[in-house]
Amino acid sequence: MAKLSEFDPSLLRRGAKHRTMQTLDCGMSIPVLVARGAVDGPVLVVSANVHGDEYEGVRAVYETFDELDPTQMAGDLIAVPVLNPPAFRAGTRTSPLDGANLARTFPGKPDGTPSEQLAWGFSHSILARASFYLDLHSGGVKFRMPSMAGFYSADPRASAAAEIFGASVIWGHPVIAPGRTVSFATDRNIPWIYTEARGAGRVHPDDLKMMKRGIRNLLLHLGILKGEPERVPIEFRLTGEGNTDVGSTATQSGFLINRVSMLQKVKAGELLGVLVDLMGETIEEYRAPQDGLIGLIREFPIVEANDVLYLLAWEEQ
Ligand SMILES: [Zn+2]
Structure with missing residues (x-):
């Protein structure tokens, strides 16, 4: 070799x-x-x-x-x-x-x-x-x-x-x-x-x-x-930066339920997804930090603290 x-x-x-x-x-x-x-x-x-x-x-x-x-x-x-x-x-x-x-x-x-x-x-x-x-x-x-x-x-x-x-x-x-x-x-x-x-x-x-x-x-x-x-x-x-190290991040572990789809337009404050515990009760909510488009979604639903869940992008003007 x-x-x-x-x-x-x-x-x-x-x-x-x-x-x-x-x-x-x-x-x-x-x-x-x-x-x-x-x-x-x-x-x-x-x-x-x-x-x-x-x-x-x-x-x-x-x-x-x-x-x-x-x-x-x-x-x-x-x-x-x-x-x-x-x-x-x-x-x-x-x-x-x-x-x-x-x-x-x-x-x-x-x-x-x-x-x-x-x-x-x-x-x-x-x-x-x-x-x-x-x-x-x-x-x-x-x-x-x-x-x-x-x-x-x-x-x-x-x-x-x-x-x-x-x-x-x-x-x-x-x-x-x-x-x-x-x-x-x-x-x-x-x-x-x-x-x-x-x-x-x-x-x-x-x-x-x-x-x-x-x-x-x-x-x-x-x-x-x-x-x-x-x-x-x-x-x-x-x-947009598109850096997967900076996005909506979980602060605890749980099961993620997405409420958005890829490239969907969202408004600031719009619900992106929720994290639930083993009983299905919501323990965390994720909202769009500003207007934008969904550029990354975490699809694997088992989440630990600090995992990146969503990332926004913007359409070129
Ligand atoms: Zn890669």
């Missing part, structure tokens, strides 16, 4: 597909798939399963990779379909090895915990090579998110990519919090977008379709493949 720190796609044969496993110092290995174009060109890096309970992107990468013809490509696709194998095997958002949320661990450390080594190795040996970066997320087991492309609204390269991605919801963020794959990309001036999707621990066919279309559209947009992206009408243009 190859060492991730020595990964060099320029040594791989052109006009061919390469499926490799790359090993970190901690002993963990990650799959790295390279569709090496017939001639030189931009490099699209795609990752999925940063959170171990998000599976749509895994399937989208496998299927897209199978369908690509590298002899028709000018440039490369480098894809990591399962970036967090320990969490993937455990079916958990965070790593069972060290409890870390990989999406709060970047840029990591070369000699740190397994998750820190993973973040460091991926960012420095793979992501740093990107002309453009796509990070495939979804709601995971516990959350529901819109099926969407998210981007950094200060980067016109990213907003242009979000327009052609082929998602009917796009969400521009004015601020990018540290610790993410995409914060590393921003620091390196690499444009990026990420996805969200329904989640729920399964792969909804519409979300798989959106992600596959998105990868292909980016390859077309970057000129790695020849042709025009397959656009879809954009129904919602959202704005």
Whole structure:
């Protein structure tokens, strides 16, 4: 098995597909798939399963990779379909090895915990090579998110990519919090977008379709493949921080009953959901802190104190 720190796609044969496993110092290995174009060109890096309970992107990468013809490509696709194998095997958002949320661990450390080594190795040996970066997320087991492309609204390269991605919801963020794959990309001036999707621990066919279309559209947009992206009408243009660390949060444990649906418009003070105890009696109510649209819902109903339950977004004016 190859060492991730020595990964060099320029040594791989052109006009061919390469499926490799790359090993970190901690002993963990990650799959790295390279569709090496017939001639030189931009490099699209795609990752999925940063959170171990998000599976749509895994399937989208496998299927897209199978369908690509590298002899028709000018440039490369480098894809990591399962970036967090320990969490993937455990079916958990965070790593069972060290409890870390990989999406709060970047840029990591070369000699740190397994998750820190993973973040460091991926960012420095793979992501740093990107002309453009796509990070495939979804709601995971516990959350529901819109099926969407998210981007950094200060980067016109990213907003242009979000327009052609082929998602009917796009969400521009004015601020990018540290610790993410995409914060590393921003620091390196690499444009990026990420996805969200329904989640729920399964792969909804519409979300798989959106992600596959998105990868292909980016390859077309970057000129790695020849042709025009397959656009879809954009129904919602959202704005707001979209940070799942700040939203309506439970202050105690209980059973959550939602009163709202995804992308529903709500008024300040409107009831979003209630938390009940074992007898079904309400112990907490959650209300919209201001007018907005529902951008995240906790769907897994068993809740502990400090769990995020709802997040608002706003339509671009
Ligand atoms: Zn995620």
